[in-house]
Amino acid sequence: MEIRPVEPADGDAVLGVIREAFGADNPADGAHVADLWAEVRAGEHLLAEQVAVIRGEVVGHVGVSHCWIDARRELVPACVLSPLSTALERQGSGIGTALVGAAVEAARALGRPALFLEGSPAFYGSRGFEPASAYGFEAPSRRIPPPAFQVVMLDQQPDWLTGRVVYPEVWWRHDATGLRDPDLAAVEKALGIA
Structure with a gap:
C-alpha cells in the first residue's frame, strides 16, 4: 500500500471512495459527503489530501481543511480532519490508521497548532487524538x-490558545457539523450523556 498526496487524476476515484464509505447504509449520505468534499476541494479551504493506493487503485482518502480557533487574543488558523474514507472491502485492514497518521503529518507540516475532528473516541483515541x-x-x-x-496538538499550546473552533461556511451550508436527531439522540444514549 502506498500513501501519497492526491494527484489531479485521482479526483473521481476519491469521490467514489467517499460515496462508498459514507453511503454503506444510505447512498444519499455518501453522495452528500462527496458533494461537500468536492466543494471544499474547489474552494479556498483545502489544506491537504492523501490517498491510499493499492496496485494503482485508490482505496482510501483523508482530507484536511481549514478552520479557526476563536481565541480571546486572536483568531488562530487550525485544521480539521474530515472526511476519512476507506473502500468497504478494505475496511479493517489498517488503511484508515495509515491515513490518519498521514493527515496528522500533513497538518503538522502546515505549521498550525492543532488538528480537530468529529468522530469515534474509540477509533481516533487510539490514534493520538484526545x-x-x-x-x-x-x-x-x-x-x-x-x-x-x-x-x-501539533505545536506547543500557549496558555491563551483556548476557545471555540469555527468551521468555514461550507460545512454549515451542507449541514455537516455535528449530528441531527434521531442520530444525535442515539449516539448520546450510547455514550450515556442523554
Whole structure:
C-alpha cells in the first residue's frame, strides 16, 4: 500500500471512495459527503489530501481543511480532519490508521497548532487524538457530543490558545457539523450523556 498526496487524476476515484464509505447504509449520505468534499476541494479551504493506493487503485482518502480557533487574543488558523474514507472491502485492514497518521503529518507540516475532528473516541483515541475540551477548546456546534470532538496538538499550546473552533461556511451550508436527531439522540444514549 502506498500513501501519497492526491494527484489531479485521482479526483473521481476519491469521490467514489467517499460515496462508498459514507453511503454503506444510505447512498444519499455518501453522495452528500462527496458533494461537500468536492466543494471544499474547489474552494479556498483545502489544506491537504492523501490517498491510499493499492496496485494503482485508490482505496482510501483523508482530507484536511481549514478552520479557526476563536481565541480571546486572536483568531488562530487550525485544521480539521474530515472526511476519512476507506473502500468497504478494505475496511479493517489498517488503511484508515495509515491515513490518519498521514493527515496528522500533513497538518503538522502546515505549521498550525492543532488538528480537530468529529468522530469515534474509540477509533481516533487510539490514534493520538484526545478530547478537545481537555485543552480548553469548544466544539463549533452543541450537536457534537463532547467525547466525539477531538484534537491532536501539533505545536506547543500557549496558555491563551483556548476557545471555540469555527468551521468555514461550507460545512454549515451542507449541514455537516455535528449530528441531527434521531442520530444525535442515539449516539448520546450510547455514550450515556442523554
